[in-house]
Amino acid sequence: MQNTILRMNKIFFKILTLTIGFSFLYFPILTLIAYSFNDNKRVMVWKGFSFRWYKELFQNEQILEAFYTSIKIASLSATFATIMGVMIGFSLTRISKIPARPFFIFLSSSPLVMPEIILGLSLLLFFISSNHIIGFPSSKGQLTVLISHITFSVAFVAVIIQSRLSSYDKNIEEAAQDLGTIPNMIFWKITAPVILPSIISGWLLAFTLSLDDLVVASFTTGPGANTLPIVVFSKVRLGLSPEVNALSAIIMLIVVLAAISVYFINRSHIKK
Amino acid sequence: MIKLNLNSMTHQYSFLMIRYLKKQNFWFVFTPYFWLVLFFFIPLALIFKISISVSEWGMPPYRDLFSLSEEGFKIDSTLSNYLFIFSDPFYIRSYLNSLSLAFTSTILCLIIGYPIAFYVAKSQANIRIILLVLLIIPFWTSFLLRVYAWKVLLQGSGIINSILIHLGFITEPISMLHNHYAVILGVVYTYLPFMILPLYGYLVKFDLNLIDAANDLGAKPVNTFLKVILPLSLPGIIAGSMLVFIPVVGEFVIPEMLGGSDKLYFGKIIWDEFFVNRDWPVASALAMSGIVILVFPIVIFQLMYAKYNFKNE
Numbered sequence: 001m002q003n004t005i006l007r008m009n010k011i012f013f014k015i016l017t018l019t020i021g022f023s024f025l026y027f028p029i030l031t032l033i034a035y036s037f038n039d040n041k042r043v044m045v046w047k048g049f050s051f052r053w054y055k056e057l058f059q060n061e062q063i064l065e066a067f068y069t070s071i072k073i074a075s076l077s078a079t080f081a082t083i084m085g086v087m088i089g090f091s092l093t094r095i096s097k098i099p100a101r102p103f104f105i106f107l108s109s110s111p112l113v114m115p116e117i118i119l120g121l122s123l124l125l126f127f128i129s130s131n132h133i134i135g136f137p138s139s140k141g142q143l144t145v146l147i148s149h150i151t152f153s154v155a156f157v158a159v160i161i162q163s164r165l166s167s168y169d170k171n172i173e174e175a176a177q178d179l180g181t182i183p184n185m186i187f188w189k190i191t192a193p194v195i196l197p198s199i200i201s202g203w204l205l206a207f208t209l210s211l212d213d214l215v216v217a218s219f220t221t222g223p224g225a226n227t228l229p230i231v232v233f234s235k236v237r238l239g240l241s242p243e244v245n246a247l248s249a250i251i252m253l254i255v256v257l258a259a260i261s262v263y264f265i266n267r268s269h270i271k272k
Numbered sequence: 273m274i275k276l277n278l279n280s281m282t283h284q285y286s287f288l289m290i291r292y293l294k295k296q297n298f299w300f301v302f303t304p305y306f307w308l309v310l311f312f313f314i315p316l317a318l319i320f321k322i323s324i325s326v327s328e329w330g331m332p333p334y335r336d337l338f339s340l341s342e343e344g345f346k347i348d349s350t351l352s353n354y355l356f357i358f359s360d361p362f363y364i365r366s367y368l369n370s371l372s373l374a375f376t377s378t379i380l381c382l383i384i385g386y387p388i389a390f391y392v393a394k395s396q397a398n399i400r401i402i403l404l405v406l407l408i409i410p411f412w413t414s415f416l417l418r419v420y421a422w423k424v425l426l427q428g429s430g431i432i433n434s435i436l437i438h439l440g441f442i443t444e445p446i447s448m449l450h451n452h453y454a455v456i457l458g459v460v461y462t463y464l465p466f467m468i469l470p471l472y473g474y475l476v477k478f479d480l481n482l483i484d485a486a487n488d489l490g491a492k493p494v495n496t497f498l499k500v501i502l503p504l505s506l507p508g509i510i511a512g513s514m515l516v517f518i519p520v521v522g523e524f525v526i527p528e529m530l531g532g533s534d535k536l537y538f539g540k541i542i543w544d545e546f547f548v549n550r551d552w553p554v555a556s557a558l559a560m561s562g563i564v565i566l567v568f569p570i571v572i573f574q575l576m577y578a579k580y581n582f583k584n585e
Contacts, residue, residue: 014391014394017387017388017391018388018391018392018403021384021387021388022388022403022406024384024461024464025406025407025410025461025464025465026406026410027425028418028421028422028424028425028461029410029413029417029418029421031421031424031425031431032417032420032421032424035424042429043424043427044424044427044429044430044431045429084303084304084307085304087300087301087303087304088304090300091300091301091304095300095301098301098305104305107305107308107309107312107313108304108308110312110571111308111312112518113518113567113570113571113574114563114567115518115519115521115522115538115539115562115566115567116519116522116524117522117524117538117539117542117543117559118319118522118542118559118562118563121319121542121546121555121556121559122315122316122318122319122559123311123315125315125318125319125322125552125556126311126314126315126318128332129318129332132332147311148311150307150311151307151308151311151312154304154307154308158304208412211414212414212415212416214416214525215524215525215539229414229416232414232416232417232420233416233525236420236423236529237528237529240423240424240427244417244420245424247417248414248417248420248421251413251414251417252409252413255409255412255413256409258412259405259408259409259412260405262405263401263402263405267401
C-alpha cells in the first residue's frame, strides 16, 4: 500500500516536472505565434483574427531578400565547412605525420571556445587590412560573410566527424589495406559510408549555425549582404514588429515539419 | 665520402617526402590547415598587433607598428591601450558582469535542466522519442526569435503583466524589461536545450537497475542521487555546462534586446568601442584581454579535465 502511494507520488512528481519544463520551453514561442494572427499594429493589444501580417511579410522585399541571402550563404557555408570538417577529422584521427600537429589541433578546436564577438572583430579587421594590402576582398559583402561562416562552422563539423571516426573499428580499414585496396578506395567505400550520418548531422549543424548567426555577420557584412538575422535584429532591437511575429510562426512551422520528418525517418530506421 | 652520404640522405629524404605526399594526400590535410591559418590565426594575430598600436586619427585609425622612413626602421608600439582598460573600473566591471552572468545562468540551466533531462531519459521508449523531438524543436528554432519572444512577453502591456494584474498581484503594469534579471531569464531560456540534450545523452545510457540496487541496499534517495546518479552523469553535466558557459561569456544579442544600462557586458563593450567610438586599438586590446580572462580558464579547465579522465580510464 505504502509502496503504491510512493510510486504514485513519483509519477505525479515526474509529470509535474515535465509539464512545467515543457511549458517553460514552449509558452513564449506559442504566445508569439498566437499574436501573429492579431489584426493590430500594437502587438500586444488583441483586435481580431487576421492573416494581415503574413500578407505584409510576403510583400516585404527586404525580408524576402534577406531570407534568400541567408539560405544561400548557409547552404554554401555548410557544404564547404562539411568538406573541410571531414578533412580535419580524417587527418587528425588517421594521419599521424602532420607537421606541427598540436598547432593544427589548436587551430581546429579553438573556434569552438572563441566568443563570436572576438571572431567577428578579428575577421573584419583582417578583411580591411587584406583589402588594403592585396586588394582582396574588394568590398565587404556576401563573400566575406560566407568566409567567416565557413571558418567558425568547420570546427563544429570536425568535432562531430572526429568523434565518429575515433569510435568505430579501425580494423576494417586496415583489413582493406591488407587486401590491397588503394587508400582512395578505402575512403570512398568504407570510411565515407560509416561516417555518412555524422556528415549529415554536421552539415545540418553548420547550416543552422550560419542561419542563426547575427554577431559575426554584422561585423563582416557589407552592402547588399543583409542576412535574415541582421534584418530581424534591426526591426526588433528597439521595439516590437508584428511582421516578425508572423515570420517566427512560419519558421516554427518549418522546424516542426522537419522534426516530424526526422522522427518518422528515425522510426522506420529503427524498425528495419 | 661526406658528399655521398649527403646525397643518399637527400635522396632518402625526397623519397620519403614523395611517399609522404602520395600516401597522406597533401591537399587533404593542408586545405583546412591553410584555411584556418589564414582566416583564424592571422586575424587573431592582427588583433594582437593592433592592440599594441598607437591610436591615431585617420583610416585605418591606428599608426602602423613598423615603419620605414628616412630616420630608419622604427617600431611604434605601446601598452597604453591595456593600461587604459585595466585602470578603468568600467571595463573590469564588464568582464566581471559577463563572468557572473555566465556562471549564474549555467547553474540555473543545470538546476532546471537536470530534472527534465532525467525524467525524459527515464520515460518509456515511445514517449521518450516524442519528448526528445519536443526538446529538439526549440533547439533548432531561431535563437534571435526566441529572445524576441521574451521581449514580447515582458512588455509593460505584455501577457505576464496582464496575468499578474488579473490575478490581483499588482495593480499597475511593472517594468520587467531592460534589467539584468530579464537578461538572465533570456539566457536561461535560450540556452536550456544546450544543457538538457547532453545531459539526456548520458542519462539515457544509465542503467536503472543501479537505482534499485542502491535502494535495496538501504540507501536513502538523497544518497542514491549524490553517490550513484550524479557521479555517473558528471560528464554530461560538464559537457552541458561548457555548451552554456562558453557562448554566454561573449553574449551580445540577449543583453542588447532584454537588458538595460544597469549592467554592461563584455560583448556590448567591444561592439560599442568598435562601432561607436571607432577606437580600434582599444577594441582589440579588449578582445585580447577577453581571450586571456574569459577563454583561457575554460581551455585550461578542459585540458585538466581531459587529463583527469585519461588517468581514470
